[in-house]
Amino acid sequence: MLTGSKLRMTKQRQLILEELSKVTSHPTADDMYQVLRKKMPRISLGTVYRNLEILYENGIIQKLDVGGTQKRFDANIIPHYHIRCTICGRVADIHIEPHMELETEAKKVTDFDIIQHRVEFLGICPQCKKRQS
Amino acid sequence: MLTGSKLRMTKQRQLILEELSKVTSHPTADDMYQVLRKKMPRISLGTVYRNLEILYENGIIQKLDVGGTQKRFDANIIPHYHIRCTICGRVADIHIEPHMELETEAKKVTDFDIIQHRVEFLGICPQCKKRQS
DNA sequence: ATTGATGCAAAGGCTTTGCACCACA
DNA sequence: TGTGGTGCAAAGCCTTTGCATCAAT
Numbered sequence: 001m002l003t004g005s006k007l008r009m010t011k012q013r014q015l016i017l018e019e020l021s022k023v024t025s026h027p028t029a030d031d032m033y034q035v036l037r038k039k040m041p042r043i044s045l046g047t048v049y050r051n052l053e054i055l056y057e058n059g060i061i062q063k064l065d066v067g068g069t070q071k072r073f074d075a076n077i078i079p080h081y082h083i084r085c086t087i088c089g090r091v092a093d094i095h096i097e098p099h100m101e102l103e104t105e106a107k108k109v110t111d112f113d114i115i116q117h118r119v120e121f122l123g124i125c126p127q128c129k130k131r132q133s
Numbered sequence: 134m135l136t137g138s139k140l141r142m143t144k145q146r147q148l149i150l151e152e153l154s155k156v157t158s159h160p161t162a163d164d165m166y167q168v169l170r171k172k173m174p175r176i177s178l179g180t181v182y183r184n185l186e187i188l189y190e191n192g193i194i195q196k197l198d199v200g201g202t203q204k205r206f207d208a209n210i211i212p213h214y215h216i217r218c219t220i221c222g223r224v225a226d227i228h229i230e231p232h233m234e235l236e237t238e239a240k241k242v243t244d245f246d247i248i249q250h251r252v253e254f255l256g257i258c259p260q261c262k263k264r265q266s
Numbered sequence: 267a268t269t270g271a272t273g274c275a276a277a278g279g280c281t282t283t284g285c286a287c288c289a290c291a
Numbered sequence: 292t293g294t295g296g297t298g299c300a301a302a303g304c305c306t307t308t309g310c311a312t313c314a315a316t
Binding site (some may be wrong): 143179181202204 | 279280290
Binding site for chain 3 (some may be wrong): 045
């Protein structure tokens with residue numbers, strides 16, 4: 001996993017990766033911290049931020065910028081689309097095929113070099129729907 | 134414009150709307166502040182934030198959450214896609230037709246109520262391309 | 267033993283907010 | 292003239308960072 005790099009697999013880093021891999025809820029750094037401290041009470045929020053960033057930089061996890069104020073993290077690094085609840089902020093995966101033709105079309109009308117694209121749906125999650133009615 | 138509401142059209146609010154309407158650069162609140170203070174030296178950053186938020190809440194301007202740390206604003210309220218330079222953060226419009234079939238497809242695979250979707254392209258802008266080579 | 271990682275706390279960057287005064291309607 | 296808005300400064304929220312110590316290699 002981290003072979004060949006200067007990275008060490010500390011207990012903290014291992015636990016962070018393990019816990020993130022367990023969920024599909026796209027937790028924020030603080031969400032992670034709250035879960036992690038139950039199993040490792042002395043872990044610090046700074047360590048959580050540092051490790052999520054390092055894992056992201058090494059392509060091991062994904063860092064999501066799906067609107068809202070906080071960044072979110074995902075152990076699933078396969079490109080996929082997301083939906084965010086405009087009421088509670090919850091983020092879920094949308095399992096449809098990436099529309100690569102979006103990039104083809106965009107290339108025709110921009111002088112940017114296109115690297116990738118993101119699609120984010122906005123909506124209301126089942127829980128908030130229930131709460132509203 | 135603000136008819137029927139309790140909103141007042143102050144000199145500050147008017148100038149903010151006027152300057153935002155002039156550009157297509159999707160400025161941040163601070164970008165706006167830097168431009169505005171040249172014409173109205175005593176305007177405060179707080180006023181800029183407050184007014185951009187109020188104009189957004191009233192559907193007069195758009196507030197963009199296109200990744201990066203700062204929010205951006207756009208006087209063009211017609212839904213459209215954007216591209217962001219991963220190097221300098223610049224944001225530009227992508228003039229292609231919205232792909233409404235994305236929402237149709239997404240509806241089939243989620244239990245969220247879908248309200249809208251956003252597409253963000255990531256790439257490198259012409260200026261940064263030049264600077265790289 | 268070397269040096270990357272941790273915990274803690276302080277600092278940073280962006281945004282919001284409390285308050286007394288101001289100026290639209 | 293009433294009340295929403297402004298300028299200013301302080302506070303808030305999320306994230307990063309400096310530093311002494313710890314621990315993985």
